Amino acid sequence: MNIVHVVENLERGGLERMVVDLATAQQADGHRVAIATLFQPGQLAPEAEAAGVVVHPAGKRPGPDLRALGELRRFFRSWRPEVIHSHNPMPHQYAVAASPGRRTGRINTRHGLGQAADSRRSRRLFRLAMTRTDFGVAVCRAALDQYVRNGLIPPRKGRVIHNGIRVDRFLPRDSRRRDALRTELGLEPGGPVVGTVGRLNPAKDQGRLVAAFSGIRQRHPDAILVIIGGGPLEAELRQDIARSGLEAAVFLLGDSDHVPELLAGFDLFVLPSRTEGYSIALLEAAAAHLPAVVTRVGGNADIVADGLRGRVVPPGDTAALTTVVSELLAAPEHRLFMGQNAGSWAREHASVEAMAHSYEALYREAGAR
Structure with a gap:
């Protein structure tokens, strides 16, 4: 054809x-x-x-x-x-x-x-x-x-x-890759890594995740946030990070050809979007066996199935995002359960x-x- x-x-x-x-x-x-x-x-x-x-x-x-x-x-x-x-x-x-x-x-x-x-x-x-x-x-x-x-x-x-997506491109996340990523960023190994992937634009609402991370750090002071992607809001995000005093905790890596390797170093994936269709980035996170916190827009809730492969929060709700991410960072066994479910689902459906x-x-x- x-x-x-x-x-x-x-x-x-x-x-x-x-x-x-x-x-x-x-x-x-x-x-x-x-x-x-x-x-x-x-x-x-x-x-x-x-x-x-x-x-x-x-x-x-x-x-x-x-x-x-x-x-x-x-x-x-x-x-x-x-x-x-x-x-x-x-x-x-x-x-x-x-x-x-x-x-x-x-x-x-x-x-x-x-x-x-x-x-x-x-x-x-x-x-x-x-x-x-x-x-x-x-x-x-x-x-x-x-x-x-x-x-x-x-x-x-x-x-x-x-x-x-090409599910076979993605490796399951593990602590060794997380520690290697933290070391590459000049940090001590061992602390949790929260990450997101997407264009830096208003629809993806990474600024809300940066705002939530101030509260997340109060409960998990060794946690860091890694943001992969480039776009028109990069300068504004950097200003938000500086105003919040998070320069040592939030890392903007820009566009990358190494998303599968980077995902394998995350502990938790977050997609705070204001609007979505059926997110490729979220499918890739599932293929990497990552639990996810997502907003209830587009197909996000279908992919995550609240409580099974991650958690779903309302869009635009910084407090809910802070609470749910903090709760999952405090529950490694629950994250492991959700991540395994996500990987199995991705192989079968994505x-x-x-x-x-x-x-x-x-x-x-x-x-x-």
């Missing part, structure tokens, strides 16, 4: 990670796969190309760009896709406008809840594009329910397919292979319509 994925770019992020892993798995399954990027290819493009996936940039400029639309149309004509799979609203609008007139399956996946990001014009264009689309996919039930409720995806076209099989079945259903 000839497949083209359409994305904004392949910079480092959860959506982009999922697309590269899905395209790589599809290529390995014998399909002919390409990724068309509206803008620049991005940091993850070489990884996709090394797996045999073609990456084709359309060179989009700011604002509506007919030249980029024409470039995308020319690429579709040469590739002759049987399925065009776009990711999020803007790539979908361009993909549908550029898709060939002959029969081609059209799938769109929206990777979050997106309630704040969609302008009225964007919603109107997305609804128009959906009239020429076979299926609209959400990554969790909460997201699909919202899209249907808002009239963005017709109920008969809506589907849920959970994100998947693999990229399971995700790829679900999408292939949907592609074939689209082709049969």
Whole structure:
């Protein structure tokens, strides 16, 4: 099957990670796969190309760009896709406008809840594009329910397919890796490491975790917080850390190519997001046998199952975050129980292979319509 994925770019992020892993798995399954990027290819493009996936940039400029639309149309004509799979609203609008007139399956996946990001014009264009689309996919039930409720995806076209990851890339956490991480950071071994992974932006709300950590340190003075990821709020976070007097306890490591190794050095994963879809970072933490404290947004509660693989707190509640993280740091046996459950669940439910099989079945259903 000839497949083209359409994305904004392949910079480092959860959506982009999922697309590269899905395209790589599809290529390995014998399909002919390409990724068309509206803008620049991005940091993850070489990884996709090394797996045999073609990456084709359309060179989009700011604002509506007919030249980029024409470039995308020319690429579709040469590739002759049987399925065009776009990711999020803007790539979908361009993909549908550029898709060939002959029969081609059209799938769109929206990777979050997106309630704040969609302008009225964007919603109107997305609804128009959906009239020429076979299926609209959400990554969790909460997201699909919202899209249907808002009239963005017709109920008969809506589907849920959970994100998947390469589970085999991740090592179970253990105390030796934790002590090695603390030593690399210039600290004595032995104290607990709390960690999070994600873009430094308002949606991920790492500032709230920094605020909660002041209270957490009062109960666990040897605990540290490791934040992996880059983004526009880095300078603001550094100021928050300095104002709280946490320079020796909170570490911003920036973007990293070594997330699996770093996760293996955590004792507890925290995802304080204001909004989520079906978090790749949270799936990766589960694959590393990490218990997690998450906010009740998107698919977080589905992944964690409150009390079984971690704990769930309300979004925006610093006091609840402080209390629950502190309680779990004081209960190592309970963390071990939750982490083992998370690892078992990830192997069974969070693999990229399971995700790829679900999408292939949907592609074939689209082709049969």
